[in-house]
Amino acid sequence: MKTGLSIFIAAFIALGTSWCGFVLAPLLQLGSAQQTVILQTTDNWPLQRTGAATLGLQVYRAYGCAACHTEQVRQTGSAFEVTLTSLGNQKPADFIEFTKSLFVLPGLANYTNAIAASLNGWNGGLPKTLLTATDKDVATEMADRLKAVGVKSETAIIATGPDIARGWGSRLSVAADFLYDQPVQLGSLRAGPDLANIGVRAPDANWQLAHLYAPKSVTPNSTMPSFKFLFEVRKVGASPSPEALNLPKEFAAADGFEIVPKPAAKQLVAYLLSLKANVPLYEAPFTPATAAK
Amino acid sequence: MSDENKSSSVPSAGEPVATRSAAPMWIIVTTLVLLFIGGIYFDRHSGWFNPKVYAPYTSAENLEGFQPQSGAAAALARGKKTYEAVCGICHGPDGLGKPGQAPPLAGSEWVVAKGFNRLAHIPLMGLAGNIKVAGKDWSMNMAAMGAALPDDDLAAVLTYIRSAWGNQASAVEGDDIKKIRSGMGGGSQPMTHDMLMAMPE
Numbered sequence: 001m002k003t004g005l006s007i008f009i010a011a012f013i014a015l016g017t018s019w020c021g022f023v024l025a026p027l028l029q030l031g032s033a034q035q036t037v038i039l040q041t042t043d044n045w046p047l048q049r050t051g052a053a054t055l056g057l058q059v060y061r062a063y064g065c066a067a068c069h070t071e072q073v074r075q076t077g078s079a080f081e082v083t084l085t086s087l088g089n090q091k092p093a094d095f096i097e098f099t100k101s102l103f104v105l106p107g108l109a110n111y112t113n114a115i116a117a118s119l120n121g122w123n124g125g126l127p128k129t130l131l132t133a134t135d136k137d138v139a140t141e142m143a144d145r146l147k148a149v150g151v152k153s154e155t156a157i158i159a160t161g162p163d164i165a166r167g168w169g170s171r172l173s174v175a176a177d178f179l180y181d182q183p184v185q186l187g188s189l190r191a192g193p194d195l196a197n198i199g200v201r202a203p204d205a206n207w208q209l210a211h212l213y214a215p216k217s218v219t220p221n222s223t224m225p226s227f228k229f230l231f232e233v234r235k236v237g238a239s240p241s242p243e244a245l246n247l248p249k250e251f252a253a254a255d256g257f258e259i260v261p262k263p264a265a266k267q268l269v270a271y272l273l274s275l276k277a278n279v280p281l282y283e284a285p286f287t288p289a290t291a292a293k
Numbered sequence: 294m295s296d297e298n299k300s301s302s303v304p305s306a307g308e309p310v311a312t313r314s315a316a317p318m319w320i321i322v323t324t325l326v327l328l329f330i331g332g333i334y335f336d337r338h339s340g341w342f343n344p345k346v347y348a349p350y351t352s353a354e355n356l357e358g359f360q361p362q363s364g365a366a367a368a369l370a371r372g373k374k375t376y377e378a379v380c381g382i383c384h385g386p387d388g389l390g391k392p393g394q395a396p397p398l399a400g401s402e403w404v405v406a407k408g409f410n411r412l413a414h415i416p417l418m419g420l421a422g423n424i425k426v427a428g429k430d431w432s433m434n435m436a437a438m439g440a441a442l443p444d445d446d447l448a449a450v451l452t453y454i455r456s457a458w459g460n461q462a463s464a465v466e467g468d469d470i471k472k473i474r475s476g477m478g479g480g481s482q483p484m485t486h487d488m489l490m491a492m493p494e
Contacts, residue, residue, distance in 0.1 A: 283347060
């Protein structure tokens, strides 16, 4: 075996480089990740989950929810939006007349139709979105021109992409979102909707419980399996339990029985409600809807 | 060549021998070209392994361009940064001050006063002598720590200290600071408690 050493060295280099690429580089890149701050506030992100929600992550993992659900919102771009907030002492008609003088500017010429269309039939109601889906230079130029004539505007940054259009989140998911997830349940297949933002989309715990017990009871035609074993069907005691599910007739328990969630179901729902992807971070900037006054 | 073969010390003549030949030139060239193209692609799209840069952002500068820059919230963020760099050393990042070094700003009646005229004079002119802050007496000196700050930055700092740590008071604009600065007159004497009380709030 004259070539034994060379084979060993070649194998060592091959395995060593992939170890560096798959283990060492991510560790150097993200290993020291820490809580960050929500953009333009002093609040921390993410917050440690409550005890029940932390246990809920293990329930989520144990029942293989990640086989059908992802927890990662994707974003394909970012756009700027200019919204009029005050006309100063101008009349709406004067303002529309004024916007026509903007169209000769090289940066804004391409937006002539868009601006004219958005002002068509406008009666002066505020706030009024003037420019959408534009880039930073155009938005800044527009805002500066408006400011120069005493008109106030706000510039918002909007994340765009199919996931965001579906309401699955306000921005892309980033590593910081998963800081307290052990293990991270990214998922890779979307038989069901993405759950990264489910705590904002469906914040009602009773809805979540009913959905887990019998998905069809809240979403007709749902193909999600029901997780009935997370619930207990029992005889109604002296008085009905306050936790009992309130289901439509065909899903409800027989007369004299009630359906109550077991601890695992409550933990799972606590976890689901903790899933939020709606705050701006440095690495995922956007303007939250509430901030645009 | 043939001489060399004969003088080989390997006894068994029939055994096959591994030989060497140079790799063909086209493989080397293709590999180098592919590496070069990969390098260019990487250069344009990777953000250089920066853990803060994710697609669709292509680089740290690109991401920086998408940071919100206007509005009240941006002024707060700027105020926080400036505060921590300039005032935080003495008054603390939590605004609680430090015994023997500086009085608190959190809950200080000077900070959350209705008007900010007196408040703005403190970093612009400095402060000396006895002063009561949140029920406690202080008698120290503060230099004109804010005199060198641009109007906008000082306004942002004051806006920040008036709204952080549970303080709740109105925001301060750069133009306000400009007005106060131009009305200050020439003197460089630090403010005292009596001088502050003599001017409008």
